[in-house]
Amino acid sequence: MAEPTPRRNEPRLRPAPLLFEPAEAAADPEHFFDLESIDEPRALLERSTELTHAFRAAADRAMEFQAIAAAQLADPRRFDRLTAADIAERAEWTEDYAKKMVEFGRDLLRGEPAD
Numbered sequence: 001m002a003e004p005t006p007r008r009n010e011p012r013l014r015p016a017p018l019l020f021e022p023a024e025a026a027a028d029p030e031h032f033f034d035l036e037s038i039d040e041p042r043a044l045l046e047r048s049t050e051l052t053h054a055f056r057a058a059a060d061r062a063m064e065f066q067a068i069a070a071a072q073l074a075d076p077r078r079f080d081r082l083t084a085a086d087i088a089e090r091a092e093w094t095e096d097y098a099k100k101m102v103e104f105g106r107d108l109l110r111g112e113p114a115d
Helices: 023-027 041-073 084-091 095-110
Strands: none
Touching: 041 084, 041 095, 084 095
C-alpha cells in the first residue's frame, strides 16, 4: 500500500531518482533501470525497493496534479469550464471518479489535507 503523500506544510522526502534510460536500453524488454545487471541479492533488493518507493511517490504526486487540473478545468469561474463528463472523457475516467477528483483537487487548492 502506498504511503500517504505529505501535504504542503510537511517536508517531502526525496525518493530515489528515476533516471532516464537510453532508447536502445528501453527497447530491450529484459532491461529495467539496470536491475538485471545487479548480481548481489542485497543490492538488488535495495535498489528495487528504492525504485518502488520512487514510482509510488511519482504516481501519488501525478495523481495530485491530475486532481488539481480537474478542479481548475471544472472551476465555474472559467468561461471554458468543463463538465465532469468532459473531464472524465479526457482523462479516461468514469464520471463519478471525475467528480471525486474535482473535489479532491479543490481541497488541495485550498490547502486542506486529504482524508
